[in-house]
Amino acid sequence: MKNYLKLLTAAALLAGAGAASAAPATAPEFSGIKQWLNSEPLTMKQLRGKVVLIDFWTYDCINCINTLPHVVKWHDKYKDKGLVVVGVHTPEYAFERKTDNVRAALKRFDIRYPVAQDNGYETWNAYGNRYWPAFYLVNKKGRVVYTHFGEGQYEQTEAKIQQLLAQGE
16 A cells, blocks of 8 residues: 555656645645644634645654654744644554554654644545645635645745745735
8 A cells, every 4th residue: 555655646746746736725624633632623714814734644654754854844943923734644554543653653753733633534535635745835815825745845845835924914
């Protein structure tokens, strides 16, 4: 399964999957989330006026692990400037569904931003997501304006974060 997902990720990257066209125009609400970690439950409606980076990940995915230092850095650098990072932990394997395992991963990777545990893939499906890791940047009006699947393009993603933060309502 992991090899199949890696192949799909590579194909998407080669096809130019950095465009927002694969994502819904308006960011869907978080749905089916039974457990929020590092936060009270959040809604996209209450996050209007903020720039939101949604990171679909799972703690046993090496590609996700490789992106986490960048996501943590963006959270630390821009949280006081209007960026809200929300990790959506969507498990591939049964052991990744256990909240205690996710909590241990948050500690191990020094993740202090909100994490929604999406064991039922409801938020994943609402976004039409198919990849780990996947970034969705949502502007202050609640629209998905940028996506990136897989590793890399960190400078481009950060530049987009900066651009969105500089924009008015």
